[in-house]
Amino acid sequence: MFNKFSVTQQTIMGKSANGNSKSLAKLIPLLILIYVSLTASGQTTKSTKANSSALTAIESKIRDKTMAIESKLIGWRRDIHQNPELGDQEERTSKLVAEHLRALGIEVQTGVGGTGVVGILKGGKPGKLVALRADMDALAVKEPAGLPFASKATAQINGKTEYLMHACGHDAHTAMLMAAAEVLASMKSELTGSVMFIFQPAEEGSSVVEPGSGKSWGAKRMLEDGVFKKNKADAVFALHVHPGKSGQIDYKSGPATASSDVLNITVSGQQGHGGMPWNTIDPVVASAYVIAGLQSVVSRRADLTKSSAVVSVGMIHGGSSQNVIPDTVKMVGTIRSYDPEARKQLHADIKQAAEHIAEGTYAKAQVDILPMYDVTDNNDALANQMLPVLKRAAEAGVIPGSLQGASEDFSYFAKEVPGLYIFLGVTPDSEDPAKAAPNHNPKFFVDEKALVVGTRAMAAMAVNFLMSGSPN
Structure with missing residues (x-):
């Protein structure tokens, strides 16, 4: 390329001797600029293709590794489902999570915002920090008999004995994030940057703190306890199961859940x-x-x-x-x-x-x-960046999400850093999602085959963000 340009320059200068030297000489800087731009463009294209190829390879590994631990994932979910705990009483669940993270070699902090657990996985190379969040608490709902791992747990609420159930799917959220931690920990040498795993208490509200105190929401207390002070995340992701085609992901930019x-x-x-x-x-x-x-x-x-x-x-x-x-x-x-x-x-x-x-x-x-x-407001640029990732991860496709009348204290995290909150369908194929029992209903049911989809979606979003950088 440089030799060809040199010949062109000589030719131009030769022609300039015939009486047009000033005009032709002005073209030389322009030609140099065009050459440099084309060279840089080619290098950028090569870099983008290489990065895209690396991401595809890593996502393929995530898929394989997630499938390899599917039985463990389902086992964790059933164990947590059978032993539900109210907000700020998630002692057993927190212990299970912390022991699992430590066994993976992840740096662990417990007691964050009450019973919250935070893990930091440092990749092989320095870089950005991305956070993945799951809520752990259950509800005062009596579960009908039928499942071999149905809850029989009870708790005292206002002097009355109440049955407990994971009727909102937080057992699935916790299990999927545990699985994502195991998958990403096995690939830590390939990660550029770090991953923060946030296991949050009391999303449904505290069972021990008065609602009027302003201290009853787990996400808010974790932030007040400094979850983002020492290690400020560059982005945060979360997922919620809901009635929908099993393995299908609902995605939306802008407002997602109500204040x-x-x-x-x-x-x-x-x-x-x-x-x-x-x-x-x-x-x-x-x-x-x-x-x-x-x-x-x-x-x-x-x-x-x-x-x-x-x-x-x-x-x-x-x-x-x-x-x-x-x-x-x-x-x-x-x-x-x-x-x-x-x-x-x-x-x-x-x-x-x-x-x-x-x-x-x-x-x-x-x-x-x-x-x-507050309103859970999905960052537009982050949502657009992750759409291709979700399409590759989803078992049953990705559909545009609609505004949800429910509310989420994930909004506190998303106010601090760019956030994305997605929904995962968990209605069995044999059932019409439109007629399926909703969250908070005693008949709410999670199709466990969708759990691998949620796990790889969370892991893939984390890796993609770390390798691609912050959204514009």
């Missing part, structure tokens, strides 16, 4: 005889108007061209006798939205509506809104 707030309203009146309501101020009637009015807030105040919203009252308590109009009525509900500004406006509108409606019946309303989770 969530607890709504507490106390309506105060004047107690009296049920047969003489004119001598009372009836908080029951006032509460009925307030509940109906809250739906008008959504339908008439929320701008649905910007963000949808939901306000639901799930509990209402008042009175102790059929012929006594009570002094107060208390109601508790949830507020969901997908936009921070819409959320803020919704809070103000709910407070104003409840207070004014109650005043219209001569009662008073005290409104308290406890913020819980």
